[in-house]
Amino acid sequence: MGPTDKSMNFKPSAKRLIGLLRPQRVRMYAVLALTVTAVVLNVIGPRITGHAVDKIFAGAIGQQLPAGQSKDAVVEGLRARGQGTFADMVAAMDLIPGVGIDFGAVGRILLIVLTLFAVAAIFQYAQSWLLNDAVQATVQRLRNDVEAKIHRLPLSYFDQQPRGELLSRVTNDIDNIGQSLTQTLSQLLFSLLTVVGVLVMMLTVSPLLTLVAVVSIPLAMVVTGQIMKRSQKMFVAQWTNTGELNGQIEEAFTGHELVTVFGRRPEVQAAFDAKNEELRGVSHRAQFISGLMMPIMMFVGNLTYVVVCVVGGLRVASGSMTIGGVTAFVQYSRQFTQPLAQLASMANLLQSGVASAERVFELLDAPEQSVDEEAVLPPTRGRVAFEDVSFGYDRDKPLIQHLDLVAEPGQTVAIVGPTGAGKTTLVNLLMRFYELDGGRITLDGVDIASVPRPELRERIGMVLQDTWLFGGTIRENIAYGNLDATEEQIHEAARATFVDRFVHSLPDGYDTVIDEEGSNVSVGERQLITIARAFLADPAMLVLDEATSSVDTRTEVLLQQAMAALRSDRTSFVIAHRLSTIRDADIILVMEDGRIVEQGSHETLIATEGAYHRLYMAQFRGAAVDVEEEGAPAPVG
Structure with missing residues (x-):
């Protein structure tokens, strides 16, 4: 997946992201109520503070006026002396000539304001706590949904997705969603309600100044809207490149030995540097472009502040407003532009979170494997029939066409053929890792397509040839085949598959901890543990895909004996390139280009001198022929 050149569909994705909070609606209603209360208390504060300013200013002016006269018399006297502007200002004030500042009244007002702000802070903290709880519960549910989705996806989906890219969606993108919701929702809700509340209070103080304060906002919103459109493309590219970089890192770490052996470290480092630089570039552009919104909104806020101060000062001088009203309005203008600036600054976080959400939604919306029916298998005898089976990993390039095969209960069916002939595909279809394009496969007469996959x-x-062990002890890895197995059953499976032979040479024995890559045991030992796991599971049928390819010849002979016991009374499918391991199979199938070209016992196929005979001769005599062709003496025997 390369970086997208188109902006994601922001609104539907953001709406769906917010919709994830629907199960937390009770908490969200409580968050809304707490936020509204906190906003109301916060926006009332400046208005009450303005009354304190009026008290202080009125006391300071009143103390300078002659005592014993009424305010009207003082105003008339000022007008008579030609001080009309000062007279208008005094007329608009609540003062008593000759009386100074009433510090008791000022103190009571400030105490009320302090109480309002303290209660608002408590409510805001409670709102943040509840919202964070709701977001974390939502992210937990999203992780559960993704985990469940992964188990419903067909194997073909994972064939098309780099492992690191998928891991990035499951880890990095979900973490980013949680961080974005936590950091933005609380402030977003508070800022939006603050804008509304402050706008209402501004209108009650002065409609004229309110018009001055909001006239430049639409222009700023248009500019920020254009910035968001451009930055959104960068955020989509940022998280896409993050997934690709994770894929490169995971691949390089997993194949570290091969990279070292083939001397490809410079190429791997160069590829990493190129992708890392690309990620740095798109991340820088995303943050830079979205970061322009905060300075723009701050510039608008400062411009509004200057205009409000000038117009407000003129109105105070004319007696149209009190100094406290202007002070309150200046605070409101700050409260009005500050949340707008915060909204702008949160746009990059919100865009980043929505970009990650869309990547997760793509995973959640991926086509799932067909729904299991409710048919129940009878006790398994093990008769397997492929009836006119057709399949291709790409429907335009069929691999298997009209294949018929019957394996009777208890038979061992060996499948051989060149690489790409379709050997592993047969067992993948039997396990329902992929669905058929045509025909059907039956188990004891029951169509496996009607049987629940588990x-x-x-x-x-x-x-499998590729061993898989999880981080845990050897005992736990063997017991994975049967979680209810007793200690004796585990040891019996280990002895039967010769795991017991090397376990006792380890310092902690069966309690030896294996890391996720199994790097502290050899490849052959890892394969023995996987065979012991299957032995312990005691399945009704058995599939061995190059199960002994990584063990030495002597151990392979012993394992053949163990697996012969394991296969007894079970229908078994054995895929092998070492033809010596399947000589005793009941039926040997030779596949070429998705078709069964020969089948029969080892002796019969050798006598036929067909495809199997050529494979057998090439494997056991090819080296000698090559040597003879070079003129060297042929080996004896």
Whole structure:
């Protein structure tokens, strides 16, 4: 997946993201109530503070006026002396000539304001706590949904997705969603309500100054809207590149030994540097472009502040407003532009979160494997029939066409053929890792397409060429085949598969902890543990895909004996390139280009001198022929 050149569909994705909070509606209603209360208390504060300013200013002016006269018399005297502007200002004030500042009244007003702000802070803290709780519960549910979704996706989806890219969606993107919601929702809700509340209070103080304060806002919103459109593309590219970089890192770490052996460290480092630089570039552009919104809104706020101060001062001088009213309005203008600036600054976080959400939604919306039906398998005898089966990983390029095959209960069916012939594909279809394009596969007469996948797969034990062990002890890895197994059963499976032979040489024995890559045991030992796991599971059917490819020849002979016991009375499918390991199979299938070209016992196929004979001769005599062709003496025997 390359970086997208188009902006994601922001509004539907943001709406769907917010919709994830719907199960937390009770908490969200409580958050809304707490936020509204906190906003109301905060926006009332400046108006009451303005009364304190009026008291102080009126006391300071009143103290300078002659005592014993009424305010009207003082105003008339000022007008008579030609001080009309001062007279208008005194007329608009609540004062008593000759009386100074009433510090008791000022103190009571300030105490009320302090109480309002303290209660508002408590409510705001409670709102943040509840909102964070709701967001974390939502992110937890989203992780659960993604985890469940992964188990419903067909194997073909994972074939098309780099592992690091998928891990990035499951980890980085979900974490980013949680951080974005936590950091933006609380402030977003508070800022929006503050804008509304402050606008109402500004109108009650002075409609004229309110018009002055808001006239430049639409222009700023248009500019920020254009910035958001451009930055959104960058945020989508940022998280896409993050996923690709994770894919490169995961691939390089997993294949570290191969990278070192083939001397490809400079190429890997160069690829990493190129992708890292690309990620740095798009991240820088995303943050830079979205970061322009905060300075723009701050500039608008400062411009509004200057205009309000000038116009407000003129209105105080004319007696149209009190100094406290102007002071309150200046605070309101700050409260009005500050949340707008905060909204602008949060736009990058919100865009980043929505970009990650869209990547997660793409995973959640991916086509799922077909829904399991409710058919129940009878006790498994093990008769498997492929009836006119057709399949291709790409529908335009069929791999298997009209294949028929019957494996009777208890038979061992070996499948051989060149690489890409379709051997592993057969067992993948039997396990329902992929769905057929045509025909059907039956188990004891029941179409496996009608059987729930878990029920089908619990009847089949599988040992793959690529070993998989999880981080845990050897005992836990073996017990994975049967979680209810006793200690004796675990040891019996280990002895039967020769795991017991090397475990006792380890310092902690069965309690030896294996890391996720199994790097503290050899490849052959890892394969023995996986075989012991299948042995312990005691399945009704068995699939062995190159199960002994990583063990030495002597151990392979011993394992053949163990697996012969394991296969007894079970229908088994054995995929092998070492033809010596399947000589005793009941039926050997030779596949070429998705078709069965030969089938029969080892002796029969050798006598036929067909495809199997050529494979067998090439494997056991090819080296000698090559040597003879070079003129060297042929080996004896």
